Amino acid sequence: MRHLLSAADLDRAGAVRILDIAEQMAATQHREIKKLPTLRGRTVVNLFFEDSTRTRISFEAAAKRLSADVINFSAKGSSLSKGESLKDTALTLEAMGADAVVVRHSASGAPHRLAHAGWIRGSVVNAGDGTHEHPTQALLDAYTLRRHLVGAETGQVGNPDGRDLTGRDLTGRRVAIVGDVLHSRVARSNVLLLHILGADVVLVAPPTLLPLGVESWPCRTSYALDDVLAGAEGDLDAVMMLRVQAERMNAAFFPSVREYSRRYGLDARRLARLPGHAIVMHPGPMNRGLEISADAADSPRSTIVEQVSNGVAVRMAVLYLLLSGAAEPDEQFAAAAAVTA
């Protein structure tokens, strides 16, 4: 693995391998000494052009637990506010010897450009680009689903060494992803990854919040949350609520907050109609009272806080796979650099 730009770059074996390694990483995080020497001497740059709390902290924690040096770089307070281009920023990072660049950008495709333009030699990890993708979030969601759903089956929830989950995927699990799919990179990455892992995904949203071309995605869609919860298409194993991304909404996508909440919000009444084993997920940050009520967010079936701690283990696994192991001959970099020169 050279870069992680899209969930679609992974095949089933590759995705399962990340989850398996994440299990071992998670096991080390129960120890008194959580730090491992694995990536000593490597440098990871967190390049965040967009605000983020949990993703940036999660990547920072993951890199530090593996003993990598971390440089945090956010658009505010840097020369980006003076108008420096992505290319010049990338060349600066290359000059500093970044082995991996974790990038979040408001423009879809920015990580791809960074990875393939020949500006930098290091690995690029997409930590969310515009409305495109957020692959590590999808991986941590898949990890959480596997722990709860497959783990419950083997009687091994919270199994410290994760032995019995090794090699397992999510075949036959049914997941509903509900809300602002249009603006959600999390939804897109999750649909791709969960499909690769064999799960059955249904997107639930008002027609105005489903993206153009959604019919070509490997999932089903519905406009009616209550029908899906009632099991019209089979019992659900998990429901993933998406944040209504008001900051990206430049038009009226639904008549009123109250109406959206009544038709697509997860409240105590809808929670009670889920099958007993089903879990409630949310990538955060939540709009409490809008897409999810406090009852649902704080219920014992909610994995929202656990998703955050799982994020560290999954990102440790991704950094391990990108940065340990013999360096692959970098023909792509050489070729691209030759063209640029």
Next chain:
Amino acid sequence: MASAGIVPGRSPANPDKPGIRSSSPPGARPGDPPDGRAVLEAGDISRALTRIAHEILERNKGPQDLVLLGIPTRGVTLARRLGEQLAGIEGREIPVGSLDVTMHRDDLRRQPTRTLAPTHVPDGGIDDRVVVLVDDVLFSGRTIRAALDALTDLGRPRAVRLAVLVDRGHRDLPIRADYVGKNLPTSLAERVWVRLTEVDGVDQVLIEGGRHGGGA
């Protein structure tokens, strides 16, 4: 995991002594017999483990505070067998676990990315215990160096001992085993395969290559 001999072209990063540590040739399935001559058969392995079990008890003056930690993959199998032998002699269970050393290795950047194996520390931990590390082949000593580092992260044993089925020499580091099943003088051009029933379907130690032909 067993140390293996030199394989021309397979580990260009360290041509003098590659860190290849797989007990089967890459791509081989359990049960595929590697080419080579057998130096230990099932009976020899079983007798060696019985002797090591007795030596451990003699040196430790009994089974108190003993914890066996196997190094994946085949070290774990050997640790379990040793644990059964010790339990059979003393009539009480000896805690057996596994210790994955991958994340503490010094050769991670010289080889393709390794998959991690589980580390399982028995209940009761390793603090103030006598930990016996168990591996199949002792070669450069680098795995054991990594294991000692990994142990430090888990606790502070009173003592650490090392038991190996085969010592093939050629150490890079000042490390030696306390309990050895068989000393096997080898040349660097040879490879040593340890095959165990639980993993490979048969109990056998093979030497391949070098002056005995077969070619690596």
